[in-house]
Amino acid sequence: MSKEQVTQEAVLAALSQVDDPDLRRDLVTLNMIQDLKIKDGDVSFTIMLTTPACPMKDKMKNDALAALKAVPGVESVDITMDATVPSDGRTRGLLEVPVRNAIAIASGKGGVGKSTVAVNLAVSLAQSGARVGLLDADIYGPNIPIMMGVEKLPPPKDEKLVPAEAYGVQVMSIGFLVKPGQPLIWRGPMLHSAIRQFLTDVHWDELDYLVIDLPPGTGDAQLSLSQSLPLSGGVIVTLPQQVSLDDARRGLEMFRELNVPLLGIVENMSFLELPDGTKMDIFGSGGGQKLAKATGVPFIGAIPMDPSVREGGDSGKPVVVTHPESPVAKALKAISEELAAKVSVAAMRQDNVVPIEFVK
16 A cells, blocks of 8 residues: 655645744745645655744744644654844934844843843843844943953954953953943033944944843933834843832833833842742842833743852853743743744734734
8 A cells, every 4th residue: 555645735734733822824825934845655844933032932943843743754853943033113323233123121220130131131042042132222331241251352353343252142341442430421412422332333243133231311412313223123121129110110110101012021130039939039029011001011030040050150150141940041041032022923024924914
């Protein structure tokens, strides 16, 4: 008895039953099935994701395997997972090379761990395989070089500054250009000029994501950046305590005033897990979720307290690198995946690939 012939139509019909959980449409309609090859009962293809940091990639792969095993005649299935990050469609004329998505990390006040979150999110995205840049726009308190473990920039190229690189992330900061401990006593126009130069006079490579660490507050730096670089969206970092929430809300409303899409709220230092397994709420509890509910902005994660986070910041070794299996690193990775998914959904909607009614 001859084996049943496997056809391309049968394979695509099966895969059309597999959805991308974030985009909420099937892989065939989204044109995610690439390089389909069928030889006798052997089927191979690539699932082209919209971000290498897709939190649901394992589910999609397993669902595709299950769907094809039900196709008569299929004996083996070989699936390659790849990704092409879509652009948000915004024109960034100051940058000579494409930056597909620009994400600003902000807070209403200092001391909430905003830079720590920015560093670990950028490194986590790079670990997934994305091309990532990290711009330290905190002109008055540039901590990114220390936290990324880099001391100086490479030699200039074509009369432009070349970003440093660490953990697969391109890094640029005013901290590379001033002496350690030297204060920057700048008025608004000087700050505006510096931020524009970070965009025009730096030899950035093509980037899937440019993560921008904003200074705390709602001042000149935030205004200058939004005027110079269209943002895919902003993230607000807060502590659970009420004072931090009040300040975070001001940062949130700043993004709204500047017409920057709000990607979500992150609650840092959410709790401390004690040796006996109980949790101590050092700064209160649930504040980030309350703020999210009150403002209609997604809550995208709570990050526990962990001494290794501080140690990593001081030593230039981010916690997602040194302790990848720790609860805090897993929380940061999950937040980076959630952000990548949200940015992809927005970009696909921009290209009319995902109808508005399908967007969460």
